[in-house]
Amino acid sequence: MSLLLDAANAHTFVDAFRFIGDNPGFLARKALEQLELSGAALGIGLAVALPLGVVLGHLHRGSGVAVGASIVGRALPSLVLIAAFLTLLGIGFVNNMVALAVLATGPILTNSFDAVDRVDRDAVESARGMGMTGMQILHQVELPLALPLLFIGIRIAAVTVVATAPIAAIAGGGGLGDIIVNQASYRLSGVLGASLCVMALSAGVFVALIWLQGALTPAGVRRIRVGVDPSRKE
Amino acid sequence: MKRAGGPTVIPNFGHGSSCVTGDHVFCWGWVRGHWADTLGPALTQHVELTAIAVGIGFAIAFLLGLATHRVNRIEQPVGVVSALLYTIPSFALFQLLVPFTGLTWTTVEIALVGYTLVILYPAVVAGLRSPSDDVLEAARGMGLTPLQILTRVELPLAVPVIISGLRVAVVSTISIATIAAFVGPYGLGNPIFLALKEPTPFKTEIYTAGFLAVALALVCDAALLILRRTLVPWADRRFA
Numbered sequence: 001m002s003l004l005l006d007a008a009n010a011h012t013f014v015d016a017f018r019f020i021g022d023n024p025g026f027l028a029r030k031a032l033e034q035l036e037l038s039g040a041a042l043g044i045g046l047a048v049a050l051p052l053g054v055v056l057g058h059l060h061r062g063s064g065v066a067v068g069a070s071i072v073g074r075a076l077p078s079l080v081l082i083a084a085f086l087t088l089l090g091i092g093f094v095n096n097m098v099a100l101a102v103l104a105t106g107p108i109l110t111n112s113f114d115a116v117d118r119v120d121r122d123a124v125e126s127a128r129g130m131g132m133t134g135m136q137i138l139h140q141v142e143l144p145l146a147l148p149l150l151f152i153g154i155r156i157a158a159v160t161v162v163a164t165a166p167i168a169a170i171a172g173g174g175g176l177g178d179i180i181v182n183q184a185s186y187r188l189s190g191v192l193g194a195s196l197c198v199m200a201l202s203a204g205v206f207v208a209l210i211w212l213q214g215a216l217t218p219a220g221v222r223r224i225r226v227g228v229d230p231s232r233k234e
Numbered sequence: 235m236k237r238a239g240g241p242t243v244i245p246n247f248g249h250g251s252s253c254v255t256g257d258h259v260f261c262w263g264w265v266r267g268h269w270a271d272t273l274g275p276a277l278t279q280h281v282e283l284t285a286i287a288v289g290i291g292f293a294i295a296f297l298l299g300l301a302t303h304r305v306n307r308i309e310q311p312v313g314v315v316s317a318l319l320y321t322i323p324s325f326a327l328f329q330l331l332v333p334f335t336g337l338t339w340t341t342v343e344i345a346l347v348g349y350t351l352v353i354l355y356p357a358v359v360a361g362l363r364s365p366s367d368d369v370l371e372a373a374r375g376m377g378l379t380p381l382q383i384l385t386r387v388e389l390p391l392a393v394p395v396i397i398s399g400l401r402v403a404v405v406s407t408i409s410i411a412t413i414a415a416f417v418g419p420y421g422l423g424n425p426i427f428l429a430l431k432e433p434t435p436f437k438t439e440i441y442t443a444g445f446l447a448v449a450l451a452l453v454c455d456a457a458l459l460i461l462r463r464t465l466v467p468w469a470d471r472r473f474a
Contacts, residue, residue: 074409075408078413084444163324167416195327199321
């Protein structure tokens with residue numbers, strides 16, 4: 001019995017890979033659709049949350065906002081956000097983009113605040129003693145030292161958005177989710193194939209951001225290690 | 235969203251009050267009328283999904299954590315596996331388990347337990363490491379055996395970190411459990427899912443179920459915070 005089951009499973013996964021092999025163009029188009037939606041959402045999230053978090057961290061004010069954003073951000077399920085914005089903005093690209101952007105702001109805001117807020121006070125003090133202005137301290141001392149932690153926030157947000165984007169298919173978001181929610185047309189092999197592509201896509205984004213972080217981090221800061229806080233997961 | 239041509243599909247929301255059929259923003263009457271048959275059971279199910287996942291996840295994480303405490307070597311492999319697991323989107327993981335366990339409650343729980351492990355295992359390991367060397371030295375000097383050190387020093391001192399991990403795990407699990415509706419009619423995601431499938435998304439159902447999910451998460455988070463303050467009142471002075 002269990003042998004039969006195993007054979008059936010193996011067959012299902014072989015079919016899933018066959019689906020990927022048979023439809024590379026289609027899947028690539030869907031993946032691109034998903035990346036467009038994710039990119040737009042992440043862009044908005046970054047534009048709103050990054051300056052806010054960095055400035056609040058620089059001023060060491062508003063820790064309540066940052067903590068609140070992390071708790072509420074974690075508690076807000078993506079499905080609820082997507083469904084709620086669907087009722088407000090109608091079906092299509094914009095509602096999903098806004099829902100995913102809201103999802104992205106939580107980790108970005110919390111981590112950018114934390115990153116800048118936690119920069120070694122002695123380093124900031126020395127910079128001030130050298131006669132640097134607040135702007136110079138932010139640019140030349142706080143931001144370079146904050147980069148590793150700041151990037152963790154961006155990475156969590158990016159992976160969350162890319163991983164959540166397929167759910168947007170139920171609200172007209174397109175992308176690989178279109179295949180996953182439509183088993184009637186694409187069968188289980190298509191659903192699994194698309195799921196594997198979603199996995200590959202979010203892993204790819206994760207790796208790409210680690211690479212980008214390495215490229216952007218000044219050599220002197222690379223030695224500082226920070227832990228990963230899996231504060232957000234969908 | 236009405237279909238062009240053909241018969242107009244009238245959503246079946248039970249009692250077709252004018253509020254419901256007129257697509258108003260929020261219908262209290264519907265919530266009152268369907269608490270017992272839709273919202274209440276979905277909320278109970280959501281609590282069950284979460285409690286089982288966090289319960290099993292915590293048991294596994296605790297045992298693995300204790301094992302790691304004894305044998306440091308296994309930390310890295312376990313860490314790498316859980317980091318890999320964490321990058322798998324829940325939506326995709328649910329689907330990938332379907333060939334093995336079908337569209338069942340088990341599929342949902344396996345995925346949820348997996349995600350709680352990713353949060354709880356590092357929390358247990360970090361917690362057991364929280365006593366300083368001086369404290370351990372003092373315990374040894376007092377003649378405590380390794381088992382006594384574990385139960386009387388290391389475990390009590392690990393409680394604050396473990397509860398912090400539980401807070402993150404519970405809130406994330408409540409959030410991810412809404413996606414379970416894609417696998418089967420489980421939890422608070424299900425009413426949302428059904429409301430979205432109506433010809434016109436049914437707002438009242440989406441807002442109420444969404445509110446319940448967020449409220450459940452915040453209530454559990456606050457409850458664990460209170461538990462921590464009661465169990466280990468000294469912790470907030472040392473661990474922010």
